[in-house]
Amino acid sequence: MNYQSVAAAGDLADGEMRAVRVGGKDVLLANVAGEFYAVDGICSHALGYLDEGSLAGYTIHCPLHRGSFDIRTGAPLSAPATVPIRCYPVKIEAAQVCVATE
Numbered sequence: 001m002n003y004q005s006v007a008a009a010g011d012l013a014d015g016e017m018r019a020v021r022v023g024g025k026d027v028l029l030a031n032v033a034g035e036f037y038a039v040d041g042i043c044s045h046a047l048g049y050l051d052e053g054s055l056a057g058y059t060i061h062c063p064l065h066r067g068s069f070d071i072r073t074g075a076p077l078s079a080p081a082t083v084p085i086r087c088y089p090v091k092i093e094a095a096q097v098c099v100a101t102e
């Protein structure tokens with residue numbers, strides 16, 4: 001698996017998220033309760049940029065139509081989102097958050 005460093009672990013506080021590019025993909029990186037999660041950065045419904053939405057606990061709300069997803073699994077939680085977003089492996093190495101998309 002090809003991990004790429006995307007942020008310093010200290011850069012993202014609990015409850016924060018940001019868009020990153022990994023392996024040519026738009027990825028959303030988030031810190032929830034000290035764990036880092038990486039999922040597709042673009043909504044599966046109609047191309048909303050999820051970093052422009054909001055994060056409440058483990059739920060990401062899309063900014064366009066308020067569809068929502070579980071950041072731990074990518075599962076859609078509310079309409080109009082019905083298709084899961086992908087989740088990517090994350091590891092912390094030398095205080096860097098590293099994400100693999102392949």
Ligand code: FES
Pocket residue numbers: 043044045046047048062063064065066067068079080081
């Ligand atoms: S684009 Fe995300 S819910 Fe429509």
